[in-house]
Every structure is written in structure tokens, then in C-alpha cells.
Amino acid sequence: MARGAISTLTHRRVLKIAVPIVLANMTVPLLGAVDTGVVGQIRAAAPIGAVGIGAIILSAIYWIFGFLRMGTTGLTAQAHGAGDRAEVGALLIRALLVAWTAGLGFILLQQPLMNIAFAISPASRQVETLARGYIGIRVWSAPAAISIYGLTGWLIALERTRAVLALQLWMNGLNVVLDLWFVLGLGWGVSGVALATFLAEWSGLALGLLLCRDGFAGGAWRLGALIFDRMRLRRMLAVNTDIMIRSVLLQAAFLSFLFLGAGLGDVVLAANQVLLQFLHVTAYALDGFAFAAETLVGQAMGARRRPALRRAAVMTSMWGVGVVVVLALSFALAGGAIIDIMTRAPDVRAVAHSYLFWMVMAPLFGIASWMLDGVFIGATRTRDMRNAMIVSTAIYAMSVAVLLPGWGNHGLWAALMLFFAVRALTLALRYPALEAQAG
Numbered sequence: 001m002a003r004g005a006i007s008t009l010t011h012r013r014v015l016k017i018a019v020p021i022v023l024a025n026m027t028v029p030l031l032g033a034v035d036t037g038v039v040g041q042i043r044a045a046a047p048i049g050a051v052g053i054g055a056i057i058l059s060a061i062y063w064i065f066g067f068l069r070m071g072t073t074g075l076t077a078q079a080h081g082a083g084d085r086a087e088v089g090a091l092l093i094r095a096l097l098v099a100w101t102a103g104l105g106f107i108l109l110q111q112p113l114m115n116i117a118f119a120i121s122p123a124s125r126q127v128e129t130l131a132r133g134y135i136g137i138r139v140w141s142a143p144a145a146i147s148i149y150g151l152t153g154w155l156i157a158l159e160r161t162r163a164v165l166a167l168q169l170w171m172n173g174l175n176v177v178l179d180l181w182f183v184l185g186l187g188w189g190v191s192g193v194a195l196a197t198f199l200a201e202w203s204g205l206a207l208g209l210l211l212c213r214d215g216f217a218g219g220a221w222r223l224g225a226l227i228f229d230r231m232r233l234r235r236m237l238a239v240n241t242d243i244m245i246r247s248v249l250l251q252a253a254f255l256s257f258l259f260l261g262a263g264l265g266d267v268v269l270a271a272n273q274v275l276l277q278f279l280h281v282t283a284y285a286l287d288g289f290a291f292a293a294e295t296l297v298g299q300a301m302g303a304r305r306r307p308a309l310r311r312a313a314v315m316t317s318m319w320g321v322g323v324v325v326v327l328a329l330s331f332a333l334a335g336g337a338i339i340d341i342m343t344r345a346p347d348v349r350a351v352a353h354s355y356l357f358w359m360v361m362a363p364l365f366g367i368a369s370w371m372l373d374g375v376f377i378g379a380t381r382t383r384d385m386r387n388a389m390i391v392s393t394a395i396y397a398m399s400v401a402v403l404l405p406g407w408g409n410h411g412l413w414a415a416l417m418l419f420f421a422v423r424a425l426t427l428a429l430r431y432p433a434l435e436a437q438a439g
Helices: 002-007 011-040 045-064 067-081 085-108 110-120 125-157 161-185 189-211 213-217 230-262 266-303 306-342 346-354 356-378 382-407 409-428 431-437
Strands: none
Touching: 011 045, 011 161, 011 189, 011 266, 011 306, 045 110, 045 125, 045 189, 045 230, 045 266, 067 085, 067 125, 067 230, 067 266, 067 356, 085 110, 085 125, 085 213, 085 230, 110 125, 125 161, 125 189, 125 266, 161 189, 189 213, 230 266, 230 382, 230 409, 266 306, 266 346, 266 356, 306 346, 306 356, 306 431, 346 356, 356 382, 356 409, 356 431, 382 409
8 A cells, every 4th residue: 555655656646645745734833923013013023023022932842842743753654655544543643643742741831931931031121021921821721722733744744735724724714813813903912912822722723633533543542552652652752852942943043033133222123023924935835845845755755755754855955946946036037025014113124124135045045954954854864954954053043143243133144044054964965864764
């Protein structure tokens, strides 16, 4: 079954997996843009910065547990490629158990975590006060938000990306509607943005469980010996630990970017928050094809088919390059108008326009690192990913130390582009070993 499915790898199959993911992922930065745009109507920099810092802190902490999405996809795709249906179901249960444990732990530790985050961030007192209120509301949906990573990863591994699209459209669509109602209609400001996300995440979990109901129908949730099998748990732990370390370092780089920008003033912080929406669009658009690589490479690895693995890596990357060209051109032609729509604060607009050039460059610098991430996740070569991220983060830190003092915010953006390039190079050097592992 698995070998027959892998032998039919075509561009049409790649698009069938990737296009719903691209559409689903594009709703996420759209939501960030709406959040920013809604509070931007207040015509002040502090609320924009508060939503930006609050969302970044929560996303950074949640994405530490993003190993559930990536690890679940890689392991489930390999189990599916090997024809192990019982393990496919067990992996879903394990992911949910980890998610709820992590989410409840985050709720209990919310105060010390916030204190650490704001001790690092040099944001103004006004921005910090608003951001603490934002986080204080959203933290209560942590179990739901983290669980959605596992549910999404499981669906992607089985090529059920239309279900992922339905989940994201529902959750983010509801969030946008509530944003507009709570902030523009009821005047709840930053708290309204947070409450809208809280309600959307819990509703998303309910729908996600419904979409994954066949994973429970198989009865794997009753097979305690399988779910807690020592060998399988050790493998899951090793994969997820490597991805978690990689994710912590990745988020540390992005958090440091935001915090260092905040140190340049509230206006620069707000401008960078607006510009980061372009970067989010780039990441999520490319992730659609990176996710396709995860699924197809994982299935090929599970079936021990090296030619299928190589074909999956090449075909998905070809489509990724096409997306990059479109994004770079779009940002160059329409980026200024998009900035003006997202904020009405004149000083924030002026600063954001002066750094738009980096948004045109970001897709070109980022393409290889995003696509190789997908290939390595599918193959569960997570140790290579961890080591590559350690090297890349170290070089990024040195670049910031050299470039920030003389170039300011331009130096900060240049260091981030270098970070993308080094990630790509370090992973590319390990690709031959990955391919050899497939047999």
C-alpha cells in the first residue's frame, strides 16, 4: 500500500498536499495583520507594540512545543509509509497527552515566565502593562493552542490537508470577526484582541478533535501497552527533544530581534511588528511546500525508498522557488500600500517604509532553509537540525554584535538574513547522509 502510493508521486499530488496548507497558513499572518491593523486604528504606537510583544512571547513559548506538529508529522508519515496503522493512531494519543501536560504547566507557571520575558524585553512601561494584560487572558487557552499543533501534524502526515484548511479557516475566521467586534465595536482595545484569540483557540481544538475522530475510532487510545511502549517513547522523546532545542534557539533568535528593536524605541518596535507580518506571510507560504516535503519524504523514508525521497525533496523545492519569486515581486510592488493600510500612525509608517527593502530580500534568503527543514523533519533527522541551528544561532549572535552598533535597525535585519543563509548551508551539508539513510 505504502510503496504503491509513493510510486505515484507527481506535481499534482504535491499541489494537492501543499495548496490547502498554503491557504491555511496564509490565514495566520492575515490574522496577525488584522490584530495589528485593528489596534493600529487607535493611532498610537504603544498598543501595536503591546500586541506585537505579547503575541511574540506567547508564540515563542507555544512554538517550543511546536515539536508536536513537526515530530508528529515525521513519525506519523513514516509509520504510514511502513503500513503500521496501530502506531499511526497511538502517535495521535501521545501528542495530545504531551499537549495537555504542557498547556496546564504553562498556566501554572505564567507569572514567572512573564517576569522573565519582560525582564529581557526593554519595552516601555506602557507597552509592558498592556502586553501583560494581553498575555494574562490568552494563557488560559494554552492547552488548546498546543494541542492543535499535534492534531495538525497528524492530519498533514496522512495528506489530509483539506481538513487542516477547514480547521484554520474556522479558527482564524472566528478570531477576525471577534477582533472587529470586540475592538472596533465594543472598544475593548488590547484585551479585546486577546479574548478573541482565547475563544478561537478553544473552538479550534473542538473542531480539530472532530476532524481526527478516526484516530480514536481505531481503538489505539485503549492500547496502553502500545501508547507507552518504551522503545517507541524513547524514539519520540529523542526526536522531539532535538526539535524542541532547535525551536528554542529559533525563537530565541526572533525574540532577540524583537527585543533589540524595542531597544531602539517604541516607533521602531511598532514598525518592525508591521514588517514582520511580511515575513510571516513568506514563512507560511513556503511552509505549505515544506509540509508537503515532510509528508512525502517521511513516507518514502518509512518505505525505505531513496528515489522517492529524492524526488519528493526536488519537486517540493521547485514549487517553493516559484512561490518565492511571486512573493518578492509582490512585496516590491505593493509593500508600501500594505504598510499604509496596516497602520495610520505617521511615524510608524515612515519608519516601516524605510526598511521595506528587507522584506523583498527575505523570501530569497529564506527559501532554502525552509525547504530543507521540511525534508529533515520528514526524515526525522532531528539531530542534524539541532546541530545546524546551534551553529546558525551562534553566527547570528555574532552578526548582531557586529552590525547593530553601526547600522542600527538595518544591521538587525541584515543579521536575520544571514541567519537564514547559514541555516540553509548547515543543513545542505548533511543532506547526503539523510538520503543514504533511506537505503
